[in-house]
């Protein structure tokens with residue numbers, strides 16, 4: 001968070017502290033919720049067992065007792081559902097997720113889409129942003145990942161394209177992913193419109209990659225392992 005633009009250093013610090021505090025609180029809450037859920041579950045099972053024993057053993061006449069026990073059992077099942085719902089809500093809290101806030105989790109990795117920042121950057125500045133967050137411009141490793149990214153893009157129509165970690169700046173026409181692998185290493189893709197002054201790849205709808213001028217400003221996406 002050191003030098004993210006548009007944030008004062010103090011503000012960034014406060015954000016970090018608030019984040020950490022909430023997460024500790026959150027983990028505690030999850031712990032308590034899990035304990036409650038486990039207890040409720042055990043109590044519910046015990047009660048069901050007792051009801052079962054009584055119902056099978058009780059003489060025909062004791063209808064009132066049966067009804068009361070059944071009501072208690074239903075009450076207990078309802079509580080169990082409520083606790084489960086609470087547990088689900090608490091664990092869905094983004095502060096407790098494995099990725100930093102505002103990053104998306106997908107298949108064990110964290111993704112950042114700059115669309116929320118309302119800021120466009122040159123390719124090198126986008127790469128620098130990702131580096132600051134210990135990540136890199138996305139390297140798309142298979143078609144499932146491509147589908148995921150395309151899906152995010154369709155949710156944000158204001159993203160006309162995304163800078164990705166693919167460039168031929170070192171040698172014209174030799175497109176390399178950020179990890180040094182050749183463009184065709186992971187999947188069959190082609191960079192269209194290739195030309196001398198277009199050394200950075202942008203990703204568009206339909207999973208197509210276009211060569212663009214690295215000096216253009218645009219949104220970007222970062223990826224990191226957590």
Ligand SMILES: *[C@@H]1O[C@H](CO)[C@@H](O)[C@H](O)[C@H]1NC(C)=O
Pocket residue numbers: 122124125128215
């Ligand atoms: C990005 O490139 C521009 C010009 O090409 C340069 O002025 C700027 O310092 C570079 N920024 C970074 C973060 O490398």
Ligand SMILES: *[C@@H]1O[C@H](CO)[C@@H](O)[C@H](O)[C@H]1NC(C)=O
Pocket residue numbers: 001132133134
């Ligand atoms: C990046 O990694 C370094 C070294 O592991 C760590 O000190 C720093 O806090 C990390 N920065 C972010 C934004 O996660």
